[in-house]
Amino acid sequence: MRQNPDCLRPTWVLGGFSGGGPLRLLWPTLAAVLTLALELSGLLTPWEWLLRDTLLRLSPERPASGVALVLIDETALRSEGPWPWDRTKLSRLVSGIYAAGAKGVAVDLLLPEGRAGDEALAQALAEGPSVLAAGVDDSGHGLWPAPLLRQTETGHVGFDLDQDGVVRHFAATREVDGHALLAFPLAAARLGDPGLLVPVGLTLFPAFKARTVPTVYAGALMAKNPSPLLRGRIVFVGVSAAGLGDRVITPVTRRGATEPGVLVEAQATEAILSKDLLRPASPLLNAALAFSLAWLGALLASVARRALPALALVFILAPLPLSAGSLHALHLELAPLAMAVALGITGGATVWDHFRKSRLSAAEARHRITELEALQSHLAETQKQEAEARRVVAHELKTPLTSVRGLAQLLAQFDLSEAERARVAGMVVSEASRLAQMVDALLDLERLRLRDYRGDAHRLDLSSLCEARVAYLKAGTDRPFEAHTAPGLQVLGDEGLLARVLENLVSNALKFSPEGAPVRVGLTAERGQALLEVEDQGPGIPETERERIFGRFARGSTQGLAPGLGLGLALVAEVVAWHRGTVVVVAGRQGGSRFEVRLPLASAD
Secondary structure: OOOOHHHHOOOEEEOOEEEOHHHHHHHHHHHHHHHHHHHHHOOOHHHHHHHHHHHHHHOOOOEOOOEEEEEEOHHHHHHHOOOOOOHHHHHHHHHHHHHOOOOEEEEOOOOOOOOOOHHHHHHHHOOOOEEEEEEEOOOOOEEOOOHHHOOOEEEEOOOEEOOOOEEEEEEOEEEEOOEEEEEHHHHHHHHHOOOOOOOOOOEEEEOOOOOEOOEEEHHHHHOOOOOHHHOOOEEEEEEOOOOOOOEEEOOOOOOOOOEEHHHHHHHHHHHHHOOOEEOOOOHHHHHHHHHHHHHHHHHHHHOOOOHHHHHHHHHHHOHHHHHHHHHHHHOOOOOHHHHHHHHHHHHHHHHHHHHHOOOOOHHHHHHHHHHHHHHHHHHHHHHHHHHHHHHHHHHHOHHHHHHHHHHHHHHHHOOOOHHHHHHHHHHHHHHHHHHHHHHHHHHHHHOHHHOOHHHHOEEEEHHHHHHHHHHHHHHOOOOOEEEEEOOOOEEEEOHHHHHHHHHHHHHHHHHHOOOOOOEEEEEEEEOOEEEEEEEOOOOOOOHHHOOHHHOOOOOOOOOOOOOOOOOHHHHHHHHHHHOOOEEEEEEOEOEOEEEEEEEEEOOOO
16 A cells, blocks of 8 residues: 555644645744734733732732731820821830831831921931831922931832722832932831842832731830730831821722722732742743744644544643633733633634545544654653743843843933934844844754754854953943953854853843942963853852752842843853853852853864
């Protein structure tokens, strides 16, 4: 019996036409584009809010362990007099909180005018770590604490409301009168953890798991009745009496109710201390996930022998994006509705194609069974590789995307000369092109272990490469650089991969170094090797973690709130190993960390 070899090849369908080559990826690509377009357009934002808020309300509640409240309610106003109280009464209240064993005090009250009793209040605040509230008036000027109170740490109060009036996030820092001011919850969290890293310029999304915060009313403390609920906690002081203080709505607020603003500030601080923060994913990650799910749906449906089994496969796969949506409420933003739409389009087109096809002959059926068994074996390995590739892409695309966004903001927000505008636009085009090249390089990296080093590596000038990439990185930041590069050092390798090594290490150094601290980059020759050193003055890496930090998805204990998936140093290690080199991390000469990459120098012949 003559066999048809084409029956062993899966059929990919587009509008009734089947074939291989580029058509195989057309439907998954359309699914990814649709997801990205819906995500960037904001059309799905209200639905995402609804899904996320619902899942947050259904998530397990836990009591706060690091914060407490002292509320000035109607009872306290009746016993101590109408609001506003004089500063002497506030000083008694603060002293009572410290007497109860509080770790720190966060006063969520605006006190801009100098009044009698300010000196007593300043002394009470100095009994322990404290933070006072600052705000902004209608003209945009800062409402700072009274002059006698300005020795106390200050944090910005004010809520970032979404279009539906719900508080879901806040900026970690905000500029007030030319000063970068920490958000009040972040400043309060640093009272309990002074070493907490400040995520400058980032937006924080509390998960609001700690809905129950221990509360003591001010009247009891004013009557010198200390409460054990305050011991060892950061205590927020605010007003909850009717008609006084802010009242807002959060995703976990009961329907028809509002929450005192000081309670929401305390819940946000608890989320920071307990690391209960949502981590938004980039739209490109959403598109990559949509592409993968659509590809998987099309593949499984294409190997089904009947329309009914193919339709069942689509309905089984359809809830998968919504399952990913549960992660959206806990840790990620995934645009689940967009992916469900994309998967439905792909599955529907494939099912229709199978429905209109004629029955398979007996010989074709046998070949299809063989094909299905082979595809099932291949699919398990493919899924594993794709999951890893998605994580790598999500991590590595952040740096160039941030550069493009910064340059675009520069074009949009500043009045540049024509020459400057042309220069910045050229940099945008350059970075966009580099981004496309990076995607190709990342795909090559996943196959790095299969590549032949002797056949693929070529001679390149490592000195020129380092000088060019350092110059570009310096142009994109105002942070000080100290770069020393020995000329003429040549190695065998891949220029794009070695550029990623340098950029990853410098990006980490910038991320973890304090403001104003220099980043040092050096390239020298040592015993037949090129020695590349990148040194920062950040928190450093404990000696027990220095080997583990190069593993995939490993994150150091000193990274705090800094974002990342733990893949950057793993990529560095894999690239350096492919280049027959080594990479280690040691303590910096002036604190922080120093990464040392050693590559064999190319022979002179």
